[in-house]
Amino acid sequence: MITLASDFGSPYPAAMRGVLACKTNTRLHDVAHDLPRQDVRGSAFWLRFVLPEFPPAVHLAVVDPGVGTDRDAVVVVAGDHVLVGPDNGLLLPAARALANDQESVRAHAARVTDPVSETFHGRDVFAPLTAAVHEDGVVALRESGRLAPTDPVDLRLPDATRDNGAWHGQVLVVDDFGNTVTNVPGAAIDGVDRAWVNGMSTPTVRTFAEVSPGERLVTVGSHGYVECDVNRGRGDEAFGVAAGDTVVLHPGR
Amino acid sequence: MITLASDFGSPYPAAMRGVLACKTNTRLHDVAHDLPRQDVRGSAFWLRFVLPEFPPAVHLAVVDPGVGTDRDAVVVVAGDHVLVGPDNGLLLPAARALANDQESVRAHAARVTDPVSETFHGRDVFAPLTAAVHEDGVVALRESGRLAPTDPVDLRLPDATRDNGAWHGQVLVVDDFGNTVTNVPGAAIDGVDRAWVNGMSTPTVRTFAEVSPGERLVTVGSHGYVECDVNRGRGDEAFGVAAGDTVVLHPGR
Amino acid sequence: MITLASDFGSPYPAAMRGVLACKTNTRLHDVAHDLPRQDVRGSAFWLRFVLPEFPPAVHLAVVDPGVGTDRDAVVVVAGDHVLVGPDNGLLLPAARALANDQESVRAHAARVTDPVSETFHGRDVFAPLTAAVHEDGVVALRESGRLAPTDPVDLRLPDATRDNGAWHGQVLVVDDFGNTVTNVPGAAIDGVDRAWVNGMSTPTVRTFAEVSPGERLVTVGSHGYVECDVNRGRGDEAFGVAAGDTVVLHPGR
Numbered sequence: 090m091i092t093l094a095s096d097f098g099s100p101y102p103a104a105m106r107g108v109l110a111c112k113t114n115t116r117l118h119d120v121a122h123d124l125p126r127q128d129v130r131g132s133a134f135w136l137r138f139v140l141p142e143f144p145p146a147v148h149l150a151v152v153d154p155g156v157g158t159d160r161d162a163v164v165v166v167a168g169d170h171v172l173v174g175p176d177n178g179l180l181l182p183a184a185r186a187l188a189n190d191q192e193s194v195r196a197h198a199a200r201v202t203d204p205v206s207e208t209f210h211g212r213d214v215f216a217p218l219t220a221a222v223h224e225d226g227v228v229a230l231r232e233s234g235r236l237a238p239t240d241p242v243d244l245r246l247p248d249a250t251r252d253n254g255a256w257h258g259q260v261l262v263v264d265d266f267g268n269t270v271t272n273v274p275g276a277a278i279d280g281v282d283r284a285w286v287n288g289m290s291t292p293t294v295r296t297f298a299e300v301s302p303g304e305r306l307v308t309v310g311s312h313g314y315v316e317c318d319v320n321r322g323r324g325d326e327a328f329g330v331a332a333g334d335t336v337v338l339h340p341g342r
Numbered sequence: 343m344i345t346l347a348s349d350f351g352s353p354y355p356a357a358m359r360g361v362l363a364c365k366t367n368t369r370l371h372d373v374a375h376d377l378p379r380q381d382v383r384g385s386a387f388w389l390r391f392v393l394p395e396f397p398p399a400v401h402l403a404v405v406d407p408g409v410g411t412d413r414d415a416v417v418v419v420a421g422d423h424v425l426v427g428p429d430n431g432l433l434l435p436a437a438r439a440l441a442n443d444q445e446s447v448r449a450h451a452a453r454v455t456d457p458v459s460e461t462f463h464g465r466d467v468f469a470p471l472t473a474a475v476h477e478d479g480v481v482a483l484r485e486s487g488r489l490a491p492t493d494p495v496d497l498r499l500p501d502a503t504r505d506n507g508a509w510h511g512q513v514l515v516v517d518d519f520g521n522t523v524t525n526v527p528g529a530a531i532d533g534v535d536r537a538w539v540n541g542m543s544t545p546t547v548r549t550f551a552e553v554s555p556g557e558r559l560v561t562v563g564s565h566g567y568v569e570c571d572v573n574r575g576r577g578d579e580a581f582g583v584a585a586g587d588t589v590v591l592h593p594g595r
Numbered sequence: 596m597i598t599l600a601s602d603f604g605s606p607y608p609a610a611m612r613g614v615l616a617c618k619t620n621t622r623l624h625d626v627a628h629d630l631p632r633q634d635v636r637g638s639a640f641w642l643r644f645v646l647p648e649f650p651p652a653v654h655l656a657v658v659d660p661g662v663g664t665d666r667d668a669v670v671v672v673a674g675d676h677v678l679v680g681p682d683n684g685l686l687l688p689a690a691r692a693l694a695n696d697q698e699s700v701r702a703h704a705a706r707v708t709d710p711v712s713e714t715f716h717g718r719d720v721f722a723p724l725t726a727a728v729h730e731d732g733v734v735a736l737r738e739s740g741r742l743a744p745t746d747p748v749d750l751r752l753p754d755a756t757r758d759n760g761a762w763h764g765q766v767l768v769v770d771d772f773g774n775t776v777t778n779v780p781g782a783a784i785d786g787v788d789r790a791w792v793n794g795m796s797t798p799t800v801r802t803f804a805e806v807s808p809g810e811r812l813v814t815v816g817s818h819g820y821v822e823c824d825v826n827r828g829r830g831d832e833a834f835g836v837a838a839g840d841t842v843v844l845h846p847g848r
Binding site: 138 | 358361462
Binding site: 100101108110 | 596598600622624626629630641644645646647648650770817
């Protein structure tokens with residue numbers, strides 16, 4: 090099984106599917122091709138959220154602001170899963186989640202040579218490499234010299250910090266509906282009815298319907314983090330925040 | 343075969359696909375994940391439109407404004423098809439369309455327990471239940487006690503009424519392109535060249551191209567109902583209506 | 596293998612998938628269902644870009660401003676591939692790219708009869724025809740009389756012309772991100788640092804990152820043509836052009 094994820098929109102991902110379908114008969118699952126555009130950190134969050142739900146697979150993921158620069162492709166073995174993509178940290182948070190333990194994450198580099206300007210790396214580099222990993226396996230590709238062990242570019246999603254009862258965090262991603270996912274752990278709002286979010290007193294709820302349409306709320310999302318949302322509205326607009334912005338949350342009354 | 347439909351946007355549905363791929367090798371078909379958001383009635387319309395085209399399958403569909411409240415999951419057997427989703431009426435119009443006769447629609451409830459706030463019901467409740475229905479069958483799940491017969495929450499799409507030659511109906515859904523699908527039967531405009539729609543005299547056509555770009559038109563859509571559209575424009579804006587709004591149509595001249 | 600492409604948005608394409616799944620067990624690959632709406636030429640460009648990446652397949656593609664008018668369906672044999680869609684030129688550029696040589700493109704017509712106004716041609720005409728082509732083959736459909744040789748409506752994407760050092764071309768498509776793909780060949784900007792595009796002096800680059808965010812750039816896309824883009828912005832807005840508009844490019848300084 091191969092999964093595909095990117096920030097390519099449409100119809101570019103179909104070119105990757107075509108290349109894969111030429112080289113392997115395995116099943117292809119699109120994860121998403123509207124990952125946050127050129128946002129490696131936000132995309133890494135979503136991959137970490139989604140990929141662990143899949144059975145062992147080769148996961149192709151491309152969000153690559155550095156395309157055309159001198160960076161390698163990377164193949165990351167994480168437990169029974171293998172991830173393939175640009176060596177920019179994108180795959181590492183998901184890889185650590187997929188591996189049973191940190192030891193089992195091992196990375197290999199594949200040199201990317203870019204002889205012509207019209208190279209589409211998703212189609213011309215990453216899809217063929219993904220098919221080779223799926224069909225031949227990492228060991229064979231190492232023995233053939235196509236892959237070499239590497240110390241990959243790492244990326245760690247930032248942790249929120251706690252200071253005197255207040256949580257200092259960030260917005261990791263904003264989803265399609267304007268729900269803002271922070272890195273403040275859900276436990277922060279355990280047992281409290283309200284929280285101050287960047288100075289705005291906001292009810293903490295389990296379900297959106299506990300507040301009126303258009304009202305702000307704070308809840309714990311299915312990823313386990315605090316979300317700043319609006320019932321039938323956009324949390325990003327109501328709280329005035331975007332991906333990367335600081336969130337200071339005071340649990341309380 | 344399993345089909346998936348929801349109003350989850352992206353990338354949440356991939357988590358459901360992953361869970362299903364862990365538990366079954368059957369083929370997965372995405373129907374749509376941009377069903378009208380939190381609009382059970384509009385989403386029920388689309389499911390009734392699309393699902394009857396499929397061969398016998400287990401159909402997972404989740405549009406669930408009541409998530410987190412005390413509602414069960416429901417498994418509806420409809421002829422050779424089975425539908426799985428929240429017990430809020432979403433599945434019933436499609437189930438009646440899929441069943442050869444009304445008698446053959448039978449519903450079973452599965453209790454949803456929601457111990458932790460970060461539950462994502464699509465991933466944690468409905469996808470596993472769908473896989474179990476596909477792999478084990480409804481009979482085995484009844485015998486094991488996981489399912490129990492129930493009288494499900496019903497939903498019927500409203501019928502338009504006729505009064506002194508005028509049709510009183512509603513907009514059921516507005517599609518991606520602003521085409522407004524009403525519940526007025528297509529036969530209402532048989533043999534007439536124009537109709538008054540909420541007071542606006544509008545040509546009745548078979549093809550959009552019969553009017554100039556930007557002009558309003560009334561036609562019969564592939565679902566058999568009257569649509570209020572604009573050639574290369576948005577019908578919802580030109581007619582000033584949204585899903586749920588009243589439409590009064592006078593066939594005539 | 597069957598691929599599907601259209602400008603239908605969502606959820607209409609699922610009805611085509613359902614019909615196909617009733618009639619064949621082959622794998623279905625969605626190419627894109629947001630092809631440029633009712634834009635046969637722009638959609639033909641994307642099909643020519645994507646379909647050659649696939650292994651031999653039957654390719655269903657529907658972008659059909661003339662739906663409801665008196666036009667046939669067409670089945671185009673192109674090398675080991677077969678394309679199915681409306682006889683409006685949509686398939687021809689991709690067919691020539693898929694065929695090893697021009698001789699091997701052969702077209703067959705299937706009469707479209709449209710007895711009822713609520714016909715959805717994607718679901719009711721093209722999907723069944725595609726399944727028949729896949730399951731029975733073109734030869735059998737010719738022998739049975741369902742297909743007859745035809746001289747299809749042709750479409751050729753326009754070529755840019757060169758006049759006294761300047762290239763006169765057009766915008767073929769604008770992608771999701773506002774990148775404007777022209778028909779000026781990439782070789783036009785070989786070896787030059789800047790180009791004048793409709794009077795705007797613009798750097799020619801290999802990677803977007805060579806200019807600051809928000810700055811205009813000219814580059815060669817993965818299709819081999821000149822694109823007029825903006826780093827982290829919309830090229831169509833910055834250059835003031837849309838699909839079909841004229842682009843005059845002076846390579847130079």
